[in-house]
Amino acid sequence: MNRNLTTSAIVLLGRRWGDLHRSITLYSKDLGLIHALAYGARKGKLAGKIEQFLSGVFYLYHNPVKNDYSIIDVEIQTTGERIRNDLTRTYAASFMAELVMRMEGGDRQSVHALLQQAYALLDANESIDRIIIQFIWRFIAIAGLQGDLASCPICEKHYSEEEILFFNTVIHAPCCGDCSDVDNDSFQLALGPGARKYLMFTSDMDFYGAVAITLNEPTARRIKRYMLRYASIVAGGDLKTLAVVME
Numbered sequence: 387m388n389r390n391l392t393t394s395a396i397v398l399l400g401r402r403w404g405d406l407h408r409s410i411t412l413y414s415k416d417l418g419l420i421h422a423l424a425y426g427a428r429k430g431k432l433a434g435k436i437e438q439f440l441s442g443v444f445y446l447y448h449n450p451v452k453n454d455y456s457i458i459d460v461e462i463q464t465t466g467e468r469i470r471n472d473l474t475r476t477y478a479a480s481f482m483a484e485l486v487m488r489m490e491g492g493d494r495q496s497v498h499a500l501l502q503q504a505y506a507l508l509d510a511n512e513s514i515d516r517i518i519i520q521f522i523w524r525f526i527a528i529a530g531l532q533g534d535l536a537s538c539p540i541c542e543k544h545y546s547e548e549e550i551l552f553f554n555t556v557i558h559a560p561c562c563g564d565c566s567d568v569d570n571d572s573f574q575l576a577l578g579p580g581a582r583k584y585l586m587f588t589s590d591m592d593f594y595g596a597v598a599i600t601l602n603e604p605t606a607r608r609i610k611r612y613m614l615r616y617a618s619i620v621a622g623g624d625l626k627t628l629a630v631v632m633e
């Protein structure tokens with residue numbers, strides 16, 4: 387088996403490993419979630435090269451005996467520099483990383499492409515709220531959990547134009563008010579008709595096109611909070627980065 391391999395990947399996390407090295411969590415297009423050691427990443431040829439949120443082509447060495455990976459080199463495609471230099475963007479990117487690490491599964495190429503597009507937009511100057519909304523909605527779709535926005539998945543009733551959708555935490559999907567098992571009165575997991583139209587309208591677009599559709603700020607904020615709660619339920623709760631990105 388070939389021990390050297392090349393793969394497109396994104397750095398989700400990096401931490402110190404001893405005095406000289408770093409331990410890196412990557413999302414690879416071919417391998418999914420992997421941990422790799424970057425020897426000399428703190429001093430040496432890789433120093434300063436493997437930063438969080440960058441994406442690029444990674445040259446890896448796989449040790450089949452220990453079943454671990456080390457990073458030999460990287461060709462950087464997107465630096466992630468703007469994400470690292472802006473706290474709100476860092477929070478958003480960290481939330482996406484946590485969600486991907488928590489919910490490993492789904493088609494790797496699709497998850498990789500989604501994450502790469504989201505980070506590229508966060509690294510540019512796009513609306514953070516809209517990037518988060520579209521990321522979560524598409525991520526849930528890749529995980530096979532995206533709810534039907536035209537009719538209730540439980541009682542199969544077709545939604546009326548102005549209907550507010552609620553939520554069922556057992557099937558992890560929006561549903562009608564009668565089939566809901568959340569507190570409807572709190573409206574925390576209520577999806578209004580405008581938000582539903584926006585999601586249906588942007589579902590068939592590519593990521594960049596969908597993020598380019600503008601929303602007024604209060605609406606974007608409301609849909610973002612809804613999506614974050616949705617993501618939290620789907621992930622089984624307790625996401626460490628949820629509170630900071632909810633602001």
Ligand SMILES: [Zn+2]
Pocket residue numbers: 538539540541542543561562563564565
């Ligand atoms: Zn129903």
